Amino acid sequence: MRRLVETAVCIVAALLLVGTWLVEPYSVVSGSMHPTLHGPHRAFDCPHCLQAVTTAADFAPIPDRPAYCPRCKRPGPIEDRLPIIPGDGLLVDRTAFWYRTPRRGEIVAFRLPAEAKKVAVKRIIGLPNETIEIRHGQIFADGLRIATPVDEDFTPPAWYDGTTRWTLGPDEYFALGDNPGLSDDSRTWPQGPGVSAQLIIGKPFIVHAPRRLAEPFGLRFHVPDITAIRYIR
Numbered sequence: 001m002r003r004l005v006e007t008a009v010c011i012v013a014a015l016l017l018v019g020t021w022l023v024e025p026y027s028v029v030s031g032s033m034h035p036t037l038h039g040p041h042r043a044f045d046c047p048h049c050l051q052a053v054t055t056a057a058d059f060a061p062i063p064d065r066p067a068y069c070p071r072c073k074r075p076g077p078i079e080d081r082l083p084i085i086p087g088d089g090l091l092v093d094r095t096a097f098w099y100r101t102p103r104r105g106e107i108v109a110f111r112l113p114a115e116a117k118k119v120a121v122k123r124i125i126g127l128p129n130e131t132i133e134i135r136h137g138q139i140f141a142d143g144l145r146i147a148t149p150v151d152e153d154f155t156p157p158a159w160y161d162g163t164t165r166w167t168l169g170p171d172e173y174f175a176l177g178d179n180p181g182l183s184d185d186s187r188t189w190p191q192g193p194g195v196s197a198q199l200i201i202g203k204p205f206i207v208h209a210p211r212r213l214a215e216p217f218g219l220r221f222h223v224p225d226i227t228a229i230r231y232i233r
């Protein structure tokens with residue numbers, strides 16, 4: 001009997017060990033992938049059209065200014081009075097790139113080239129050896145225009161002036177956030193744009209711990225929002 005228990009404990013421990021090694025949990029810490037993935041954010045339902053709206057909370061909003069609904073463009077609640085909800089919890093599949101390389105358009109988790117302790121989640125835009133160019137907010141790889149998920153309201157910020165053309169090395173990828181105004185990514189790194197293949201940890205595949213606010217009896221909690229659990233495309 002005792003041996004049985006010991007064996008069971010060993011098996012469970014081994015499974016946990018292997019499990020945490022193959023699949024790594026991660027919390028989104030910035031609004032750089034907003035609204036695909038939420039970092040710390042504020043949320044409200046538009047009082048006019050009932051659209052559920054979220055705004056990234058990377059910077060303090062202008063005091064006493066309403067948040068605007070992106071759908072009907074009308075003002076909602078005062079943004080800085082909305083509480084901040086923590087970022088999405090993701091699971092990263094570390095085995096995703098054992099047998100293939102990342103594809104264009106795929107969301108990946110990687111260690112930042114300048115700061116390996118920090119993990120970022122961004123979208124792969126450029127592949128090894130490609131020349132990437134950003135012209136008037138449109139992205140080209142080796143001269144061909146790439147469709148991006150941010151095409152709709154992509155306005156190139158002022159820091160696009162200067163270098164807008166980069167050539168990647170033989171094992172380097174070009175990574176951008178879906179929210180270009182808030183994203184620190186291949187466009188802005190002083191050491192160059194490339195994320196080398198060895199820095200890529202894996203592929204986030206599920207938002208397993210989205211959060212929402214609960215306010216029972218005037219108290220305030222962040223609780224898991226199981227209705228927002230979703231696969232990442």
Ligand SMILES: [Zn+2]
Pocket residue numbers: 046047048049050051069070071072073074
């Ligand atoms: Zn609205």
